Amino acid sequence: xxxxxxxxxxxxxxxxxxxxxxxxxxxxxxxxxxxxxxxxxxxxxxxxxxxxxxxxxxxxxxxxxxxxxxxxxxxxxxxxxxxxxxxxxxxxxxxxxxxxxxxxxxxxxxxxxxxxxxxxxxxxxxxxxxxxxxxxxxxxxxxxxxxxxxxxxxxxxxxxxxxxxxxxxxxxxxxxxxxxxxxxxxxxxxxxxxxxxxxxxxxxxxxxxxxxxxxxxxxxxxxxxxxxxxxxxxxxxxxxxxxxxxxxxxxxxxxxxxxxxxxxxxxxx
Numbered sequence: 001x002x003x004x005x006x007x008x009x010x011x012x013x014x015x016x017x018x019x020x021x022x023x024x025x026x027x028x029x030x031x032x033x034x035x036x037x038x039x040x041x042x043x044x045x046x047x048x049x050x051x052x053x054x055x056x057x058x059x060x061x062x063x064x065x066x067x068x069x070x071x072x073x074x075x076x077x078x079x080x081x082x083x084x085x086x087x088x089x090x091x092x093x094x095x096x097x098x099x100x101x102x103x104x105x106x107x108x109x110x111x112x113x114x115x116x117x118x119x120x121x122x123x124x125x126x127x128x129x130x131x132x133x134x135x136x137x138x139x140x141x142x143x144x145x146x147x148x149x150x151x152x153x154x155x156x157x158x159x160x161x162x163x164x165x166x167x168x169x170x171x172x173x174x175x176x177x178x179x180x181x182x183x184x185x186x187x188x189x190x191x192x193x194x195x196x197x198x199x200x201x202x203x204x205x206x207x208x209x210x211x212x213x214x215x216x217x218x219x220x221x222x223x224x225x226x227x228x229x230x231x232x233x234x235x236x237x238x239x240x241x242x243x244x245x246x247x248x249x250x251x252x253x254x255x256x257x258x259x260x261x262x263x264x265x266x267x268x269x
């Protein structure tokens with residue numbers, strides 16, 4: 001990868017054909033920024049939080065902050081990666097609203113296969129940025145990529161209804177408190193919502209009740225930590241606020257069917 005533009009809060013990197021195996025030494029990792037991957041050429045698999053997406057010509061994937069991802073691509077793969085820090089979104093509320101509901105909205109796929117027309121336009125915008133790098137052009141490109149991603153959503157999902165707003169507020173609260181607030185009642189009281197209403201809204205977006213989503217969120221962080229950073233199980237149990245490592249191991253196995261150590265071996269095969 002070669003950086004072609006770099007600012008304080010955003011940058012663009014090129015994905016270029018590799019002389020050696022581009023997958024050698026690649027492991028799952030995560031960043032604090034939003035990353036848009038656009039492949040103009042090549043094949044492979046892009047894993048985002050344990051969901052695999054196929055890399056093909058004119059494919060676009062979005063990775064949100066703190067998501068664990070891993071790219072395994074063919075040597076001839078070519079494209080660009082846009083990286084954008086969350087601070088940029090403070091001046092772009094329409095983009096912020098869209099991006100904030102993506103990571104746990106399972107009606108939305110963080111991958112889309114573009115039409116040739118959309119792919120050519122993205123390439124053209126990238127070329128313009130190479131010639132005239134500036135924040136306005138960068139955000140125009142981000143907005144167009146978001147437009148391409150949002151095409152896959154149904155009309156019902158694209159409208160920011162009161163239910164969508166409540167779901168975003170719920171997600172924000174979960175991200176702030178899931179480590180020490182495991183009760184659905186806490187989130188209902190904080191959002192001034194009945195459990196029945198909140199369950200309905202969360203199930204529409206994720207397929208899970210509030211209680212099951214809180215379990216899912218804890219397990220997701222556990223899986224991320226097990227595969228990124230070489231954290232021992234004892235430390236992960238402490239970070240996730242389990243009283244004993246054995247309690248964490250039992251919780252993990254109860255919901256995923258394997259012990260933490262077995263999960264690592266299975267995933268890294």
